Amino acid sequence: xxxxxxxxxxxxxxxxxxxxxxxxxxxxxxxxxxxxxxxxxxxxxxxxxxxxxxxxxxxxxxxxxxxxxxxxxxxxxxxxxxxxxxxxxxxxxxxxxxxxxxxxxxxxxxxxxxxxxxxxxxxxxxxxxxxxxxxxxxxxxxxxxxxxxxxxxxxxxxxxxxxxxxxxxxxxxxxxxxxxxxxxxxxxxxxxxxxxxxxxxxxxxxxxxxxxxxxxxxxxxxxxxxxxxxxxxxxxxxxxxxxxxxxxxxxxxxxxxxxxxxxxxxxxxxxxxxxxxxxxxxxxxxxxxxxxxxxxxxxxxxxxxxxxxxxxxxxxxxxxxxxxxxxxxxxxxxxxxxxxxxxxxxxxxxxxxxxxxxxxxxxxxxxxxxxx
Amino acid sequence: xxxxxxxxxxxxxxxxxxxxxxxxxxxxxxxxxxxxxxxxxxxxxxxxxxxxxxxxxxxxxxxxxxxxxxxxxxxxxxxxxxxxxxxxxxxxxxxxxxxxxxxxxxxxxxxxxxxxxxxxxxxxxxxx
Numbered sequence: 001x002x003x004x005x006x007x008x009x010x011x012x013x014x015x016x017x018x019x020x021x022x023x024x025x026x027x028x029x030x031x032x033x034x035x036x037x038x039x040x041x042x043x044x045x046x047x048x049x050x051x052x053x054x055x056x057x058x059x060x061x062x063x064x065x066x067x068x069x070x071x072x073x074x075x076x077x078x079x080x081x082x083x084x085x086x087x088x089x090x091x092x093x094x095x096x097x098x099x100x101x102x103x104x105x106x107x108x109x110x111x112x113x114x115x116x117x118x119x120x121x122x123x124x125x126x127x128x129x130x131x132x133x134x135x136x137x138x139x140x141x142x143x144x145x146x147x148x149x150x151x152x153x154x155x156x157x158x159x160x161x162x163x164x165x166x167x168x169x170x171x172x173x174x175x176x177x178x179x180x181x182x183x184x185x186x187x188x189x190x191x192x193x194x195x196x197x198x199x200x201x202x203x204x205x206x207x208x209x210x211x212x213x214x215x216x217x218x219x220x221x222x223x224x225x226x227x228x229x230x231x232x233x234x235x236x237x238x239x240x241x242x243x244x245x246x247x248x249x250x251x252x253x254x255x256x257x258x259x260x261x262x263x264x265x266x267x268x269x270x271x272x273x274x275x276x277x278x279x280x281x282x283x284x285x286x287x288x289x290x291x292x293x294x295x296x297x298x299x300x301x302x303x304x305x306x307x308x309x310x311x312x313x314x315x316x317x318x319x320x321x322x323x324x325x326x327x328x329x330x331x332x333x334x335x336x337x338x339x340x341x342x343x344x345x346x347x348x349x350x351x352x353x354x355x356x357x358x359x360x361x362x363x364x365x366x367x368x369x370x371x372x
Numbered sequence: 373x374x375x376x377x378x379x380x381x382x383x384x385x386x387x388x389x390x391x392x393x394x395x396x397x398x399x400x401x402x403x404x405x406x407x408x409x410x411x412x413x414x415x416x417x418x419x420x421x422x423x424x425x426x427x428x429x430x431x432x433x434x435x436x437x438x439x440x441x442x443x444x445x446x447x448x449x450x451x452x453x454x455x456x457x458x459x460x461x462x463x464x465x466x467x468x469x470x471x472x473x474x475x476x477x478x479x480x481x482x483x484x485x486x487x488x489x490x491x492x493x494x495x496x497x498x499x500x
Contacts, residue, residue, distance in 0.1 A: 033464075034435040035410045227409070227436060292457075294413050294433040316412040316435050323413075345431075345438075 005051035022115035037228035044220025045149030054118035062131030089270030143205035148195030192236025237357025289323030381490035
């Protein structure tokens with residue numbers, strides 16, 4: 001039996017098509033459809049229920065030490081109010097999961113993990129606790145909304161003191177009052193767009209959801225489902241657990257070395273295995289479909305008769321109006337501009353290896369903030 | 373749900389319009405396009421291809437997935453709606469105008485339903 005998020009009734013009221021996902025009933029799309037939702041996020045704004053994500057808290061004197069042992073990124077570099085992305089690896093150097101870390105205080109951190117991995121992650125985290133540290137899984141009490149798109153700042157500014165909002169990418173502010181409801185708001189997201197993730201108690205989730213939709217109506221805000229979340233993240237070139245990463249793939253072979261601090265003091269779980277596996281013969285690349293058709297995941301890639309790799313995610317991407325995919329290919333064939341064929345249900349479709357991310361937002365214009 | 377009275381329907385959500393004694397026009401229903409979501413590509417067959425009742429003759433891609441379209445009749449394709457190649461979204465916006473193929477020399481057909489019966493089938497599917 002799937003669980004319901006605190007926004008279940010809101011989804012039904014808005015015409016959401018609910019499907020089981022990671023143990024929850026969540027909207028795949030609303031009546032507007034995936035393409036409209038996708039374009040709303042690129043051009044105006046979209047609101048996602050991501051309450052299914054898992055949240056855990058590390059606190060205590062040894063919280064930082066615990067996280068630095070557990071994660072590949074260097075948590076010691078994080079300041080209060082900052083967020084970082086990190087792989088969490090097994091002792092073979094493969095992914096247990098990827099997650100984001102919020103530094104809530106000198107001895108307090110929140111980790112946000114993939115819903116489908118939550119139980120496995122919590123077990124792995126608890127297994128590796130040491131020293132003076134407290135661990136709490138707050139997932140069942142915590143709602144998360146993602147407000148994404150160029151108008152998201154203007155929308156939030158209608159509900160709260162705009163000067164109090166976090167500004168820089170990967171930062172957050174606590175105790176942001178949205179109509180008197182206390183929220184943690186971060187400049188993060190999974191769409192490649194300017195946007196926020198809003199964490200709050202389940203009890204107020206529906207109220208904030210409705211407040212945002214009302215405030216955002218004239219700025220083009222619409223509710224968005226899992227379908228557009230996936231097309232947006234693909235365009236943004238973001239890897240997804242179970243697709244680009246799994247327990248056998250290391251962060252180094254999918255281009256995430258920026259988030260792996262091999263030099264940090266004390267090492268981390270999986271480091272030795274990760275180094276021993278070098279040099280890596282595969283790499284993650286982007287594919288743009290040139291021929292007619294759509295490329296999905298787990299489809300073979302060829303140059304002539306030579307099989308060079310496999311797609312890991314793929315669909316039609318509304319912003320570009322064509323099929324895009326991410327793929328794992330042999331490094332020696334992975335040069336940008338290389339022409340390949342993808343075998344789709346027995347037929348070959350022409351594609352080209354292109355740079356990731358496919359979509360990069362224009363950061364030259366700062367988001368506009370109107371006063372409350 | 374739009375279910376025109378003048379058409380016949382298959383269980384797998386294709387519609388059939390009788391053009392004359394042995395020729396029909398085939399498309400997908402409003403229910404089908406709603407189930408599939410935003411359509412972005414269609415793999416069309418060619419004029420002259422044989423189709424068999426109950427077997428696939430084309431597939432459509434939505435953002436979410438690829439789905440087969442089944443022929444409700446046996447015969448030979450006499451026309452293909454080439455407009456869908458560049459505008460597959462017409463199947464979403466006007467499913468009963470966006471016909472996919474015409475079939476001539478129809479020799480066999482699967483069980484087809486009138487609008488009222490088909491509406492019941494749709495209601496049952498939506499119910500669960």
